[in-house]
Amino acid sequence: ELKVEQNPLFLSMQEGKNYTIYCNYSTTSDRLYWYRQDPGKSLESLFVLLSNGAVKQEGRLMASLDTKARLSTLHITAAVHDLSATYFCAVDMSRTASKLTFGTGTRLQVTL
Amino acid sequence: DAGVIQSPRHEVTEMGQEVTLRCKPISGHDYLFWYRQTMMRGLELLIYFNNNVPIDDSGMPEDRFSAKMPNASFSTLKIQPSEPRDSAVYFCASSLALRGTQYFGPGTRLLVL
Numbered sequence: 001e002l003k004v005e006q007n008p009l010f011l012s013m014q015e016g017k018n019y020t021i022y023c024n025y026s027t028t029s030d031r032l033y034w035y036r037q038d039p040g041k042s043l044e045s046l047f048v049l050l051s052n053g054a055v056k057q058e059g060r061l062m063a064s065l066d067t068k069a070r071l072s073t074l075h076i077t078a079a080v081h082d083l084s085a086t087y088f089c090a091v092d093m094s095r096t097a098s099k100l101t102f103g104t105g106t107r108l109q110v111t112l
Numbered sequence: 113d114a115g116v117i118q119s120p121r122h123e124v125t126e127m128g129q130e131v132t133l134r135c136k137p138i139s140g141h142d143y144l145f146w147y148r149q150t151m152m153r154g155l156e157l158l159i160y161f162n163n164n165v166p167i168d169d170s171g172m173p174e175d176r177f178s179a180k181m182p183n184a185s186f187s188t189l190k191i192q193p194s195e196p197r198d199s200a201v202y203f204c205a206s207s208l209a210l211r212g213t214q215y216f217g218p219g220t221r222l223l224v225l
Contacts, residue, residue, distance in 0.1 A: 031211060042203065043155075043216040088155065097168060098143055098210050102155040 002027050004091050006103040013079050014111055021106045023072040023089035031092040032072045033100065034063050036085045043088065079110045116217030118204050124223045130192040133220045135204030136185055145205040145214060146179055146189050155203075161187065162210070194224045 003026040013019050023032070031050055035043040047056040049065035049072060056063050060083065062075045072089055086107045090100040117136040125131055137144045145160040159169040164181045172179070176195070181187040191198055201221050205214040 033213065035216075042218045043205075045213050045215065048213055090155075092211055098145075098160060098162075098207065098212075098214075099157055099168065100214065101157075104154055 002029075002091060002093050002101045004089060004101050004103040006087075006089060006106050008106060009104060010107045010109075012109045012111060013076075015080055016078050018078065019076050021074040021076070021087055021108075023074070023091075023103050025070050025072075025089075025091045025093075025101075025103075027070075027093055028067070029070075029091045029093045030067060032065050033090040033092070034072075034074055035088045035090060035102075037088065037105070038085050046087075076108070079108075081110045081112065084108055084110045116204055116206055116215055118202075118217040118220050120220060121218060122221045122223075124225065125194055126225050127195055128193045129224075130190065131194045131198075131222060131224075133189040133202050133204075133222070135187045135189070135217060137187070137204070137206030138208075138215060139185070141206035141208050141215075142184075143207040143210065143212070143214075144181060144187050145207075146187070147203040147205065147216075149201045149203060149219070150199075158189070194222075196224045198222065199224050 005024045034046040037043045047063040052067040054065045060077045065072045086105045088105045089103040119134045146158040149155045158171045159179045161181045179189045201219045203219045205216045207214045
């Protein structure tokens with residue numbers, strides 16, 4: 001059974017600081033997604049990472065994928081309050097189906 | 113495009129009642145997914161369709177749950193009879209292609225008393 005673990009589960013950080021969220025998964029996969037969810041809202045797609053060594057950046061967020069280590073990271077640079085949300089990674093382990101297994105989520109709170 | 117549309121947005125019902133959740137995928141998307149989100153279990157895939165045909169329903173928790181997709185622009189998830197442990201947020205999502213990015217609807221917040 002595929003397991004997807006994120007850490008930390010909760011992160012409180014000050015504006016202007018940098019931090020990294022980690023996503024570990026237990027079986028081979030060539031595709032990983034990052035989503036953002038605001039409280040009481042839906043999930044918004046941030047990144048899709050398709051190969052080993054893939055790196056994507058959007059604003060203050062940068063995601064990377066290491067398929068050999070079964071690890072993805074979401075790096076936050078110079079955090080701002082608007083980034084406060086819960087971030088999920090989701091792993092697609094099948095090449096012939098379309099099934100995402102979501103991580104536990106990391107709740108990020110950016111304080112002034 | 114309006115995105116994925118779900119209704120109702122909130123539903124409160126009593127145990128034993130039938131609940132029907134509705135979803136309209138993004139036009140042109142061939143894949144439709146139903147997820148459930150709870151604090152205890154996180155986000156779980158319940159079932160997904162391709163071209164209106166159910167492909168994988170292994171995540172459907174019990175026979176009380178059923179899902180249909182009568183046409184390309186409409187799907188339902190039905191719970192009959194509902195139980196308090198079914199209380200959750202139910203999301204519908206759609207994607208253009210196999211293994212494509214999934215776009216989520218706003219969700220239906222279900223409370224079973």
